[in-house]
Amino acid sequence: MKDRFKSRKSLIEELSLARRRLAELKAGGASANGGVAGSVPGGHCFTETLINTLPGIFYLLDEQLRMVLWNRNLEKVSGYTHEEIASMSPLDLIAEDDRGLMAGMLREVARTGSVTAEARSLTRDGVEIPYFFTGTRLEDEGKVYFAGTGIDISEHKDKDDSLRYALEESQLHRLETSALLAAARSVIEYQDFEKAARTIFDICKDLTGATSGYVALINRDSDENDVVFLDSGGLPCTVDDSLPMPVRGLRGKAVESGRTVYDNDFSESGWKEFMPEGHVRLDNVLFAPLMVKGEAVGLLGLANKPGGFTEEDTRLATAFGELVAVALVNDWTFESLEKSEERYRSLAQSANDAIISADSDSRIIYWNQGAERIFAYTDAEALGKPLSMLMPEQFRQRHDGGMERFLRTREPHMIGRTVEMEGLRKDGSVFPMELSLSTWTTKDGDFFTGIIRDITARKRAVKSEVDARAQVQSYATRLSILHKIGLSLNRETDKRRLLRSVLKAAAEITSAGIGVMTLIKEGQTEIISIYYAPWYEQRCEIGDEIPALHMRIAALMEKDDDAAIIHNTASLDQLPEGHLKLKDLLIGTIKDTKGRVMGHFMLSGKADGADFTSEDQEIIALLAAQSSVALVSAENFEREHIVAESLQDALLPDAIIRDDLEIGLLYQSS
CATH class of the missing domain: 3.30.450.20 (PAS domain)
Known part of the structure; x- marks a missing residue:
């Protein structure tokens, strides 16, 4: 009697445990990290598996913006341990200059439900990495959560910087070419040397950023500079510019070497002692010799450039000095007009542009x-x-x-x-x-x-950048959709409804017109669901042959494929009459925990006649992995439900049937 009582008590405890388990399955339980684990057996395992299959980083915050769930990629990228991240604010993982932006992003997602932004993450080692973040507000049983994903866009940022540099370089090159062309044209247009030289000087001064300067010719009789004109840049100068300037100091070095020279600390150099009293203040100077037949016949001088002169300025001043020299020779003789045209043609011929x-x-x-x-x-x-x-x-x-x-x-x-x-x-x-x-x-x-x-390469680079950004945005959108699908699958316990949801989601996310979901049990294929997009007009009119046909289609996949695109549908045997015309197929495989195939979902008829892409295949592989975990969980739920019902039936007393007793006796008091 005591053993029977213990046995009955044990059954009651098992039944209570089963009922509590059922209630937990329906209500949803908390994960080990404090986040939402879902409403199926092994919910935390499923959630962890789901988020760890996502590329990039993933995190889930509660309403107080505490980290409650994240994937391994976040730990790997940031360099922080699981325990460290659990105690950190999400803004601790963002570069200091971008924290205000991310705080605003969190407020925006709380207000609107979704948001995207570019910001830099911060690793333990202080490395800043550019990311494209998406945020989504979620609600579960009256609680608010914020889910976020991040994609590393370092490569796209590098392309951005390269493109910007190429555009700036192109603009500078175009400006230099136009300036040289205008200066060369002045050599032809002006037969008066001073006008030509002044035009060339002004163009050179503006292009290099100098604020003052002059053009002077060397008087070989006195070995001095005769100033053609002087531009003081608005600074006071009491020296008579009509007086000759001795060829000495840095000027003498330029004339002697025949090369352009500059000094960015002229006011503190030894050259300063050669300046007459009352001369305009010179912080930096550059002298380009005017060379004719290998001999310096004058100087183009520039001064007071903010920030100082560079080697690039040396190259430009040399070119403009050559043009001034051409203008000088043109002024000397009519014959040199041909030489000036030759110089112009030489400059033009050396240009990369037409x-x-x-x-x-x-x-x-x-x-x-x-x-x-x-x-x-x-x-x-x-x-x-x-x-x-x-x-x-x-x-x-x-x-x-x-x-x-x-x-x-x-x-x-x-x-x-x-x-x-x-x-x-x-x-x-x-x-x-x-x-x-x-x-x-x-x-x-x-x-x-x-x-x-020719801007073909630049246009291609711009298009590549636009396409890359669109791809990142599309990828982020798909990840967000996959996340929402994962949460939905996590709550579903009826495997047929679950598989229908997977099929519909797969068709919508890949823009497929038709989808077929099959389930394999004991070697037999069963059609679980057929989905048609609202815009898809074709319909399949075959019946009993569908399972066998789809087994043949699935056999085209490689053994270990989670998803595959079959472009050559001609490899199939003759399709039965009434079957849809197939351009190509996208197939996802659902497997159990031991890798055995449990079923397939097959998609065809992509919108606008397009082909399925490798991105579609990658997304379907992720969805297949999610579906596999969810389907195993759903089957576990069914088995526990059956066990619970069996336990309940075992506790109910059998009906008492007595032919020799009247019904009333059964209800007499003892």
Whole structure:
């Protein structure tokens, strides 16, 4: 009797335990980290498995912004241990300069429900890493949580910096080329040396950033500088600039060496003693010799550049000094006009960009090597030909109209500006280009010069950057969707509803038109669900043959694949009449904890006739992994539910049936 009582008591305890377990399964339990673990057996295990499959970092905060759940990647990236992170504020993991931004992000996600931002994470070692963060507000049983993901965008930031540097370098190069072209043009336009030299000097001064300077010629009889003009930059100077300047000090070094020299600490150097009293204050100076036939015949001087001169300034001043020298020689003899044109052509020919000049009839009169490289026409093929051969057909009429309008009204629309348009190569290929257009007039008429740069590489870099950002945004969005799907699966205990949810989510996230979910049990394939997108018009009209057909389709996958794309559907045997036309297939495999296949979900008919991508395959592999854990948990739930019912049935007394007793006797008092 005592043993029977103990046995009955043990059964009651087991039943109570089972009932409590059922209640916990329905209500949801807390994870070991204090976060929401879900409402299925092994919920914490499932949550941990889910978040550790996510790329990047993941974290979950409670309403007081305490860290309650995170993935291993956060520990790995930050360098902090699990115990350290548990006691940290989320802002401790953000670079100090970005903490205000992230605090605002947390307020925004609390208000709107979702937010994205770029910020730098901070590791234990003080390393700052740029991340793209997404935040989502979640509610579970009246409690508010904040889930966040982060993707490392260091590579994209590096591309950003490279692109920005390339654009700045391109702009600087274009500015230098335009300045040199304008300076060279002044050599041709001005027969008066002083006007030409002043124009070239002003361009050089502005381009280098100097605030004062002069141009002087060397008087060989007295070995002194005769000043052509002096620009004091608005500073007081009591020295008579008409007086000759001895060729000595740093000036003498430039003349003797024939090379451009500079000193960024001139006011404290030994050169200062050669300056006359009352001379304008000089903090830094640069002298470029004017060389004619290997001999210095003058100087181009620059001074007082904020921040000091550089080697780049030396290169530019040397080039402009050459042009001043050309202008000087041009002033000396008529014959040197040809030499000046030669210098101009040398400068233009050495440019990487195309430099093309045309007359008022739009006939090409000058064609440099850069133009030959870009358009593939030789100068013999280009000279005398119309400019319109360098532009696509749709732009030619507009070009002719623009030329006619300018010559008639003198109103520039494109002249003096840099514009983007398309060019046409000799082989008929069209490419994006950047055009800077200028004009000048001589006694022979109007002329136009364009500097053209092929910007194909820059456009490709910009597009690559835009595509990369879109990819990061798409990836972050998909991760957010996967996270929400994971939370939904975590609460589902009915495996058929669970699998239908997985199929619908897989179709929506990959933009598939149709999806089929199968479950394998005892070697037999069962169709659990068929999903059609609202916009998908085809319908499958075969019945009993579907399971066998989909077993054949699944057999195309490699043994260890979690997801695969089958592009060559022609490898299938003849499809039955009434089956959908398949362009390609995306298949996900659901496995149990031992790696055995439990089922498949197959997707086809991607929107707009597009092909499934490797990103789709990666997302489906993650979803398949989530589904596998959720399905195993759901089956465990079913088994425990059956055990609980069996225990309950075992405790109920059997019905008492007595033919020899009246019903009333059963209810008599004892």
